[in-house]
Amino acid sequence: MENLPQIIIISAVVLIVLIILIRNIRVVQQARAAVIERMGAYSTTWGVGIHFKIPFIERVARMVSLKEQVVDFPPQPVITKDNVTMQIDTVIFFEITDPKLYTYGVENPLSAIENLTATTLRNIIGELELDQTLTSRDLINSKMRTILDEATDPWGIKINRVELKNIMPPKEIQNAMEKQMKAERERREAILRAEGDKKSAILEAEGEKESAILRADAKKQAAILEAEGQAEAIVKLQKATADGIRLINEANASEAVIKLRALEAFKAAANGKATKIIIPSEIQSLAGLATAFKESITDPESENSTTV
Numbered sequence: 001m002e003n004l005p006q007i008i009i010i011s012a013v014v015l016i017v018l019i020i021l022i023r024n025i026r027v028v029q030q031a032r033a034a035v036i037e038r039m040g041a042y043s044t045t046w047g048v049g050i051h052f053k054i055p056f057i058e059r060v061a062r063m064v065s066l067k068e069q070v071v072d073f074p075p076q077p078v079i080t081k082d083n084v085t086m087q088i089d090t091v092i093f094f095e096i097t098d099p100k101l102y103t104y105g106v107e108n109p110l111s112a113i114e115n116l117t118a119t120t121l122r123n124i125i126g127e128l129e130l131d132q133t134l135t136s137r138d139l140i141n142s143k144m145r146t147i148l149d150e151a152t153d154p155w156g157i158k159i160n161r162v163e164l165k166n167i168m169p170p171k172e173i174q175n176a177m178e179k180q181m182k183a184e185r186e187r188r189e190a191i192l193r194a195e196g197d198k199k200s201a202i203l204e205a206e207g208e209k210e211s212a213i214l215r216a217d218a219k220k221q222a223a224i225l226e227a228e229g230q231a232e233a234i235v236k237l238q239k240a241t242a243d244g245i246r247l248i249n250e251a252n253a254s255e256a257v258i259k260l261r262a263l264e265a266f267k268a269a270a271n272g273k274a275t276k277i278i279i280p281s282e283i284q285s286l287a288g289l290a291t292a293f294k295e296s297i298t299d300p301e302s303e304n305s306t307t308v
Contacts, residue, residue, distance in 0.1 A: 024053040026060065033099040035061040045099050064099040068160060071110060075168065076118045078125040080133055087168040088125070090117055090144070093161040094152070101156030109155055113148070117162075120147050130169065137164050 027050050028034050034046040038058045053060070071094070075087035092113060096102045106112045124143050125133055133140070141162050149159040169177070 098156030
């Protein structure tokens, strides 16, 4: 029992040593790095894995994330070349490439990046007019990324991307821009409507033209068919007349028969609407003879009546 206090002391010392050793075991996770100082000076940078820190001599100065980080800075007032004040907020995408420089390069890296972003943005926007600012986002982003990347290299920071999130002109400028956009939309609408009316008028005129051509062609075809019908009728009439004359010649008709036929023809003509008919002398004598003969037959009281 005399050695019990010594055993307790030794056990306590061993336990304390074990606790100190366990507490100085460090595990660095993926995409992280640990900056180690020894006796107040930079010693090394730990990567992923298990590391042992010398008790009371070394300390972890900073755990640094190597992931790409995104920082959204509040709107900054800037003035354009044509003296228009607007608010612009930016978004910065960056990653830490050197944990040592990031730890010892600047006291507050994010605040330094914010201030550097604001001054760089003012310098770039001050060289542009309002319309150029609103239409040159890609140019502004590219210039800012290049300038910020060069400025943050001593801090172990790489700027991957810079984006202008919002560009907010004054209220009166916004109202004027809205009116201008409305006028532009109305102008485009009027142009489209005029082009539509023009095309409609052209199509309507082409339709009327084709319709007139078709009507004229139809009249032409009707006139051609009518002329062909009349010509065919004349030909048939002349042919019938020629056939009649040929048949009379073939029959060897006497002169008296021919005169009687002519008389019948004039009789038929007299039944029409003609007011004046000229009869040849040969037919007149024959007609007088025929009339006298008809009267002598039909008038029984006539002295010169003849009984057949």
